[in-house]
Amino acid sequence: MTPSQTPPGPTTPRAALVLGLRESIGLPVAVLAASFLGFGSLVAKTDLPLWLGLASTLTGWALPGQVALVEMAAVGSSVLVIALAVGMVNARLLPMTITLMPLLRAPGTRPWGLYAASHLIAVTSWIGLMQRGHRVPHALRLSYFFGFSLPLWAMSLVATAVGFHLAGAVPSAVSLGLVFLNPLYFLLVMCVDLRRRALLLSLMFGAVLGPLLHLLSPDWGLPATGLVGGTLAWLLARRGPPRDAPGHG
Amino acid sequence: MAEPSALYLILALAAAAVATYVWRALGVALGGRLGATAPVMDWIGCVAYALLAGLILRMILLPAGPLADTPALARVGAAGLAVAVFFATRRNVALGVVAGTTAFTLWLWIGGPVP
Structure with a gap:
């Protein structure tokens, strides 16, 4: 999809939501899908159940912490140590959330909307809003953000399940390649x-x-x-x- | 690998979920009051980075999960290639990841089936 001209900004919450939906489809969804295919394969190859992978994507949705969870559950780390490690690796969500708040919070924005939105902050949706949010009127940005992040979240769930089943269906070399994708991805993102x-x-x-x-x-x-x-x-x-x-x- | 119990997995999952959401909620509560450039934010970033770097190197050098059955040379070689391609292509993350993953997969493929 190539926007040929700059469309006029959305004027209703619904239009902002739809704009977000449309803009999330493309590279952001593709990158996330690949990462969560890898995560699903990791869960399967670690001999952990699919529900754990899906529940982790549903409740955590921050891949480095999810990979840490699976890696540590595989060696039977204590629950306290898992909480500490996941908490530390996901602490970067704090500055990310803080920097998004002035963009999202408009006069009249309900707090629960912001608390709900904060669950959908991931690197992809964060970059999306930082880069594109300014074109959306302030009062409509929360709608835009939900429109942008919900498809990403849904795609992550689907990709987790697909990756899980793929791991048993493709040759071992391919599924292990998928498992290796996330460490490599994190490594290079950090090098940026x-x-x-x-x-x-x-x-x-x-x-x-x-x-x-x-x-x-x-x-x-x-x-x-x-x-x-x-x-x-x-x-x-x-x-x-x-x-x-x-x-x- | 011993089969972990469902109760253990549920507790681990809940702990991870709380440990993740607490930062998001704190970010909403503090947003506007504490700047994202405060020194404590730098420290948080450093701790998160160090832990993630440690996790990645552990997965490459001393994997505990499924990667444990792959040759160390394949993991290190593929990671090195990914980094090299990344820097050779003006820091293109996607190209680096594709190069490293493909090399790793081909290595395993040619090296014979992995148990």
């Missing part, structure tokens, strides 16, 4: 941000500590990696040269 020193250091410390601490304690290794590696990187970056100097790779 490396101009920021603090994030570069976090990536390096995490990469070194992750396997090492896992050998020390398969249970506590991941939360410890996040806390120790992240805090060290944060402290070092604060002491270092002026941060965020643009133009350095």
